[in-house]
Amino acid sequence: MTDERVGRVLGTRDATTRAFRVLVDDDRYLQLDDLVELRTDVPEAGEVATYGIVTEVSATYEGATYDTDTRRIAEEGTLPAETVRTAEVAITRVDPEVWVSPHPGERVRRAVDAERDKALYVDEMRRPLPIGIGRDERPVFLDLDFFDGVKGGHMSISGISGVATKTSFALFFLRMLTGSPAVVGEGATNLRVLVFNVKGEDLLWLDRPNAHFDAAAREGWDRLGVTPEPFPSVSFWAPARARAGGVVVPDASGRLEGVEAFRWTPREFIDEGLLRFLFTDAGDQRNQLSFVEERVRSQLKRWAADLVGEPGAVVLRQPGPGGHTTPVADVDDGDLVVREFSDLVTALESLLDPTDGTDPDPAWTGRVQGGTIAAFVRRLYAAQHRLGHLIGAGESRRIDRHKSQVSVVAIQNLHDLAQRFVVGALLQEVFTEKEQTGQRLPLSVIVLDELNKYAPRDGASPLKEMLVDIAQRGRSLGVLLVGAQQTASRVAQEVMENAAIRVAGRLDAAEAERPEYGWMLPSTRARARLLKPGTMVVSQPSIPVPIVASFPFPPWATRAEEVDHSDDPDPFDAP
Amino acid sequence: MPSPRLVVESWDPSYGAPLAPDEALAPSEGQVDCDAEPGPWEPRPGEDDGVAQVCFVDGVRRIDARLAIPRADGMPIPGIAGSHAVGAVVWDRLGRRSEVDHIRTRRLAVFSSGAEAEVPGEPPVSFDVESEPSDDPDRLVARFHGSMRRAEAELIAELADHGTFVIGDGPVNDTRRREVVGYVKTHRVAYLPPERAGIVGQLAPGLRTPLFVLGAGGTFARWSWYQRLPLPEVRHAWSGVVRCEAPGSLPLVDAARLADRTAALLPLVAAPVHTDPRAPQNLVPIGALERRLRHALGDQRLVYRALLHAVEGAA
Structure with a gap:
């Protein structure tokens, strides 16, 4: 086993039960999000292991008092000084639970293998579901009990629009969820997902391979243990087109085949x-x-x-x-x-x-x-x-959510009023159905972007009532909301508060300072405005600090141009 | 009669003045030979011969506690306990970096009147003991200071024996033939006769006076010269002036080479006025070294407490 020592607990600043600093060894480095571990011999209690995550690193010249000393040290070499590199660590766990601070001077090691799992509480998760890749290239896990209603429910995703992270992450999460039946357990049977495509047409190609999917992306998926494939069981629904001359045809400009029209009698x-x-x-x-x-x-x-x-x-x-x-x-x-x-x-x-x-x-x-x-x-x-x-008479053309595992409802072409109508009608349908059975299983997952439009912070509406109801009672009924919004501060508080899993992509600088993001560490907030597409901050009740994870490029297409046609049958081939 | 012009010295007042007023430039004792270096009596430019490595050696001391040995029949015998540290800054001119090295600390207790008593304690707070025959309390500090000066001299000798060019704080006290320069910040004695002293006012930074010999003809002869360090403004003739010494055993040509080198190098390491209470004379490496050495002495209150506990524990 390699020596994982990276430094020692700094003794010039207080080490507390929340955080401490590490004096980094000359031949080692620590970067943001690195996981570390150390042992302290506590009187009476014996050996206590402390685990933590690096939230900031800094370097300075020890011995320099004036700004110009830097020149004397680095350029002229006339002033002796030592480069000091330290890292701030937020404590994630102490084991056994004796809440004492680590001692100064203790050896700090990089947390790997079993120690890494302990730092991230993976050993205590009953059903750990990979939801991204940490900076150490290893999976970061989510305690599924806190998503599917056993101990908590719902997920809230925030982030500025334009970098396409919110929907991408939601879809990635769905793929992990639907692709890991062994982890999901009994909830995997008849799991149903209702996805609203509220803008663009990114979600209309979930069943098609992505032509840009490459080896690097494949490697990411391999690390997560899920076969990188498009969603195997998807049905697409679009509202019936207006003025279609009595024929019910879907109104989805980007994709026509495989899309079914829906309406209510x-x-x-x-x-x-x-x-x-x-x-x-x-x-x-x-x-x-x-x-x-x-x-x-x-x-x-x-x-x-x-x-x-x-x-x-x-x-x-x-x-x-x-x-x-x-x-x-x-x-x-x-x-x-x-x-x-x-x-x-x-x-x-x-x-x-x-x-x-x-x-x-x-x-x-x-x-x-x-x-x-x-x-x-x-x-x-x-x-x-x-x-x-x-609305129109005739045979029932309502959405059959049981036809496939994932149902995508394309409402991007509808007016706001009509979008709210469709969302309201479908949410009510799902919720009523579950209310009647009173059972948590099978699980019903709803993915809805622009939540602030449907459940705004101010005012009241039947739709907002519906969403608040789902947020508050859906957990026990197995109706799980994966909501996304650009600004969490504009979404009904009851909806935000009931989401056990909170995820944020790149945030607007002013938005990141709002109390809705109090679950982030100050250092994470500062970074939230710099996050790259594909990198998210994830907070879950089982880990006391938010974890930064990235998710791999999707194997399904998100635009018509991305669709890989290489496997399509040749139309000129004789049957 | 017009009021004389007034200037403010650049040193922090708590350090005294570079020109000690009470013994201001009193005539020096012993022989001074001002004609040791051929050539006219005028400032001459220094010359950087590209020496690769320069060592600056200095020491700091601190009295940690006052001691006393009680006597049944009269006044207690006074003593002091103190710590001193010496060390060197190694300036690697090619690598353009400096490093503090060779730090040596000593804790020493000195008792007067020839008395001796064991001072309990364990490392890192344990004291050597010496006794001073005199009963003059001032001699205790002098004895302690002497111990530090000896440690400095030992380190200078060691470094110089390895062929390194050494600049030590204070006058040279070892006249063996080595590349050692003593660096004197304060001027208590006027070494130059009045008719020659005017040259000091003509010195610009980087220039030096011709060499003169102190203690000429005696066993402790040293080469010496004045030079000026850079200052934002020269306020009086002696602003920023330092005096250097080199062992008298060096031949003239070597002494002149060292003087030229030092005249060229010291302005490079002079402390900017705002960074040091004794700027510019307290050189940048020496200032840094003193900070590190003081740090190496340990916290005074902790040393005091450790000493107190050890003495009480032994009683």
């Missing part, structure tokens, strides 16, 4: 109460709109009756005392038949704001001011324009 829209997700502007909760919406939502459920021969379509009729029990076979011109979203808008307008001047039925409006009704109807018209094409 009026029946599904009414049954699931999706109306609420049309009122997701933070301002909508301040006036009485939400009150009307609630009324209308429950009235629709009572009034909607199926139509014979027209799946998904409904007719709105006042129900008898037992409600509608059989589908309606005969409709005449006076019936409020809903086949499209526009039909619904027209029907609701006639119910809420009758053109004949009579008062609307208070069962629908709840006696609110006429202005509120008008505002409500205006919203419906606006929604019709933005997302009317997402």
